[in-house]
Amino acid sequence: MEYRHLGRSGLIISEIAYGNWITHGSQVEEDAARLCVEAALDEGITCFDTADVYAGTRAEEVLGRALRGVRRESVEIFTKVYWPTGPGRNDRGLSRKHIMESAHASLRRLQTDYLDMYQAHRYDHGTPLEETLRAFDDLVRQGKVLYIGVSEWRAEEIAAALRIAADAGLDRIISNQPQYNMLWRVIESEVIPLCEKEGIGQIVWSPIAQGVLTGKYLPGGAPPAGSRATDPSGSSFIEGYLTDDILGRVQQLRPVADEAGLSMPQLAIAWVLQNPNVSAAIVGATRPEQVRENVRASGVRLDPELMRRIDEILGPVIERDPALTASPRRD
Numbered sequence: 001m002e003y004r005h006l007g008r009s010g011l012i013i014s015e016i017a018y019g020n021w022i023t024h025g026s027q028v029e030e031d032a033a034r035l036c037v038e039a040a041l042d043e044g045i046t047c048f049d050t051a052d053v054y055a056g057t058r059a060e061e062v063l064g065r066a067l068r069g070v071r072r073e074s075v076e077i078f079t080k081v082y083w084p085t086g087p088g089r090n091d092r093g094l095s096r097k098h099i100m101e102s103a104h105a106s107l108r109r110l111q112t113d114y115l116d117m118y119q120a121h122r123y124d125h126g127t128p129l130e131e132t133l134r135a136f137d138d139l140v141r142q143g144k145v146l147y148i149g150v151s152e153w154r155a156e157e158i159a160a161a162l163r164i165a166a167d168a169g170l171d172r173i174i175s176n177q178p179q180y181n182m183l184w185r186v187i188e189s190e191v192i193p194l195c196e197k198e199g200i201g202q203i204v205w206s207p208i209a210q211g212v213l214t215g216k217y218l219p220g221g222a223p224p225a226g227s228r229a230t231d232p233s234g235s236s237f238i239e240g241y242l243t244d245d246i247l248g249r250v251q252q253l254r255p256v257a258d259e260a261g262l263s264m265p266q267l268a269i270a271w272v273l274q275n276p277n278v279s280a281a282i283v284g285a286t287r288p289e290q291v292r293e294n295v296r297a298s299g300v301r302l303d304p305e306l307m308r309r310i311d312e313i314l315g316p317v318i319e320r321d322p323a324l325t326a327s328p329r330r331d
């Protein structure tokens with residue numbers, strides 16, 4: 001495993017991180033979740049990503065139990081706040097009230113005294129940005145949170161947060177967590193140039209496009225049993241990728257992966273790691289074998305000619321529109 005600084009910060013994380021969206025507390029049983037975490041630790045993964053909202057808050061509990069007994073200093077625990085965690089009007093968003101309440105609940109569920117990274121899971125159009133940044137800053141000053149970041153924010157939203165933090169002397173965000181993979185490149189034109197300039201690192205989600213870039217979904221075929229596309233909580237998220245055009249083109253990546261001596265998921269993960277602004281690829285897994293296969297993408301260098309062939313094969317199905325980075329608007 002290779003390790004990278006998270007943006008321009010002093011924090012060093014494994015360039016492959018393990019995330020538990022859809023899996024822990026939901027798609028997979030506790031035993032499988034624990035085995036995946038054990039495999040991750042064994043393979044040198046130190047960075048673990050979750051969120052208060054995953055599996056209705058159960059995912060944090062499962063991760064907390066799976067990491068029990070692990071030396072706290074040897075792992076980086078990342079979680080998030082924004083999406084609803086309860087029925088109340090204040091059980092969501094980035095108000096001071098919800099941030100404080102949700103941070104304390106996450107600490108309890110994760111069984112830890114502090115979070116290495118606390119992320120705003122989306123931009124909250126209903127809360128003044130300064131209120132959010134002050135609440136984050138207070139958590140940092142209290143030692144409950146070490147670093148702050150955002151997820152799926154647009155370039156102008158990130159720029160506004162940096163401006164306010166500088167003007168008010170508040171802690172500055174060090175990372176963004178966007179979706180990024182060979183098929184979904186919407187951060188390349190606006191978010192990445194700003195983040196490169198400002199020293200903000202990307203910790204990217206769905207680097208394998210939720211399993212699609214493994215090539216296991218065939219055009220015109222039924223999804224393999226037990227895969228995310230067959231899971232009641234996962235199928236609606238992966239749906240957009242399951243078109244015959246995308247799946248057909250993904251099959252054409254096989255010879256490219258073979259030539260590079262990589263499996264398809266390894267090629268997909270290695271691809272996102274070629275971008276120097278990417279600090280880590282957060283991979284998900286339902287089985288420990290997937291973790292063990294995926295970590296082999298660490299340290300791989302892909303040559304420019306191979307990168308060009310990937311672009312040529314995927315061509316028209318690559319999504320690049322920066323406007324697709326968007327947070328829900330509150331009326």
Ligand SMILES: NC(=O)c1ccc[n+]([C@@H]2O[C@H](COP(=O)([O-])OP(=O)(O)OC[C@H]3O[C@@H](n4cnc5c(N)ncnc54)[C@H](OP(=O)(O)O)[C@@H]3O)[C@@H](O)[C@H]2O)c1
Nearest residue numbers: 019020021205206207208209210211227228283284285290
């Ligand atoms: N910030 C956000 O808004 C946001 C949103 C989504 C995710 N995330 C974060 O990013 C993490 C990763 O997202 P993701 O799970 O969509 O990432 P992903 O790595 O693209 O997809 C993971 C899924 O692909 C399948 N897979 C993985 N490795 C495989 C292999 N070697 N062979 C075959 N199938 C394999 C598994 O599903 P099956 O076995 O079920 O097919 C696995 O659960 C999440 O856990 C979360 O921490 C953040």
